[in-house]
Amino acid sequence: MANVKDGWRGVLNGKPxxxxxxxxxxxxRMEDIQAFTAMTGDRNPVHYDEALAKKTAFGKLIVQGGVTTGILNACVAEDLPGPGTVFLNTSLDFRKAVGVGETITGRVEVASVRDDKPICQLKVSVRDSAGDICVEGTATTYTMPLEGL
Known part of the structure; x- marks a missing residue:
């Protein structure tokens, strides 16, 4: 049998x-919308014009999708797999808009792990405080070894 290289050597949190x-x-918060607009230029009226937003199917001001999914970046980079982790791929379905002042919870769950490389397949989701799914999908991550840098 061929010798399998341990691709997780040096990864801070180890192999998940x-x-x-x-x-x-x-x-x-409204500040999230403003910061995202400053970064991207996204000034869609459904994020800023409350009177217009109330007439839409959303019925309220909503945050940009990037604000909603940004919590997944923190989950991946800070928690699991952890420091040094970046996304290689994401496939996300947006199911429910998130309004200003809503509490969201991002979740990442390890679906598979490669032994030869620090690569994971994750199930990802963002839920609102009622437990409704706002975003769900999958992600592939790569975790860079940081020990010894």
Whole structure:
């Protein structure tokens, strides 16, 4: 049998286990919309014009999708797999808009782990305080070894 290289050597949190998960919660703010607009230029009126937003199917001002999914970045980079982790791929379905002042919870769960490289397949989701799914999908991550740098 060929010798399998341990691709997780030097990774701060070590190799994660299938089924492990991490969650983070936060409450969205108007400042999130403004910061996202400053970064991207997204000034869609459904984020700024309350009178117009109330007439839409959303019925309220909503935060940009990037604000909603940003919590997943924190889950991946800070918690699981952890420091040094970046996304290689994401596939996300947006199911429910998130309004200003809503508390959301991002969750990442390890679906599979490669032995030869520090790569994981994750199930990802963002839920609102009622437990409704706002975003769900999958992600592939790569975790860079940081020990010894």
């Amino acid at each position: 286990e299938v089924g492990a998960f991490a969650e983070r919660s936060r409450t969205t």
